[in-house]
Amino acid sequence: MSEPVLELKDLAVSFRTPKGEVEAVRGVDLTVNEGEILCLVGESGCGKTVLCQSVMHLLPKYSFVKRGSMSVCGEDITHYSERQMRHIRGRNCSMVFQDPLTTLNPTIPIGRQIMEAIRKQEKVSREEASHRAMELLDLVGIEDAAHRFSLQPHFFSGGMRQRCVLAIALASNPKLLFADEATTALDVTVEAKILDLLREIRQKTGIAIVFISHDLGAVARSADRVAVMYAGKIVEIGTADEIFYDPRHPYTWGLLSSLPALAAESGELRPIPGMPPSLLDPPPGDAFAERNEYALAIDYEQMPPMFPVSDTHFAATWLLDPRAPRVEPPIRLKAGSGKWTKT
């Protein structure tokens, strides 16, 4: 068993706002192991990004960790100061953001931007750093690196820029990489290449990757494990196969059946009705109950615990309680077929 790179225990993060406290993350337990790609999926506002940014300590001042703890590579960093975090960021964990246009400095050649990341973490000579930067460009699949080393970002296409950002994030050999919607802004063909690149880098360096996305297709391509988030909580977690072929939470059913890619054959889309609840005043029970056609009376009163389905698969829904009525998922995905059938 490999050592966990990231360990979150009952982590809750809130924001102080003029209207009151917004509970963005409401108690998340999560472990990410070495060399693993974990995908976080969910609608916008469900706390995916806040979760990652709180680990990186990138959240604004009016946010605070309400309870719980987080540790990276066995080190508890919950209450680390900005100064202490500087040693963690880049060296232990890095982050790639959604928009490759705004993360790069438009006036500095990309080679120098990568060198900067290397030299901030280690004392190396200029030559050594430029040599390493060149290797990184090779690693992220930029051809003719020597020539492109001295070009500014505007010479590059969106996909190439995202590769450069990735090179900067990987500059000091982090153990953990957060990729926050890293491929959302890209075209499908480019997106597929970046996803494959992430898998390849994982193979070469053994880095653990937390990949945030709301595109379940991209998730299916890259994930080892998938965590589904809703209203600040993980509602279901399991291996990619378990989540896609044997989903247990009604919210996961809803997500899968609202995908046009899977509905093409049946010609019918089944969107989830309604909107996610406001996290200013979250409901006492299951936050999804209001939009859930399978909701039980207890869902409105009490939050469901994580029920184990297998060693790796957990879901927070009262439907898994032995006393609950048996409910068949509305759709079933046959492995490898690329479409769902109604049950």
Added chain:
Amino acid sequence: MDKNLILEVRELKQHFRINDRLTIKAIDGVTFGIRQGEVFGLVGESGCGKSTFARSVTGIYRPTEGEVFYRGALVSGKAADAAAVRQRQTELQTVFQDSAASLNPRMTVEEIILEPFRILPNRPNPQTQREKLLQLMKDVGMAQTYLQKRPGELSGGQRQRVAIARALITDPAFVVADEPVASLDISIQAQIISLFQHMQREHGFTFLLIAHDLSVVRFICDRVGVMLHGKLVEMAPTKELFSNPLHPYTQALLSAIHVPDPVYERNKKILEYDTKTPLGSTFEEVSEGHWLLK
């Protein structure tokens, strides 16, 4: 000429001159037609000229070269038929990608949705307008309490619903939607797509959908055109295009669609297409309804 065509373009070109040395050829010779009552999907990667095409045929841009016909009458260039241009104005409605930018922040939802009536030559009386408004609000799934709100108070999905309601209030014959769901969440996307599908079946308007998400296009469209570098490289009925793509670019594009199925995805091979390959110059019908750039 095919009488059923509501919109036809011939050798349409839209060039943007940046400076003496650089002219962007956003659309570079496109010829095809959209039939009355069909749902036509236009796909391609960013920068291929999809949005420019929408803007050229709706009259936002003045085409550089070529002709645009609306219901058989010329509506582009100096020889345009003024009556046909006016007819297009009143019958055509657009839904834009960024609903935040396309709704006036200082108007209420009610004012926004009723505004298109102002350009109708024979608009219905206020009573009928109001009835239509309430019916549409119901159709797009919004409560009446939203009528007095302003766009800033709405979420992205709700704003897009308002934009759709605004487009449909005049019972348009032709709706152009430029990436209407690209900026929305998956579950909201599904709601909006079903809404479009439902409304199209109910009102029977012709629908030009511009999208980069092929799974959406596959789900809702009757016919699909694939654009690359300002040219149409392939056009066919949806089923035919997805089962029998002929152009290597279409094949590469289709192979890159992500299917939310881990086993399928792991075994899938993505085809490569070098976009620098020179494109052919003749757009030919290779089989019934299936056109290919050779």
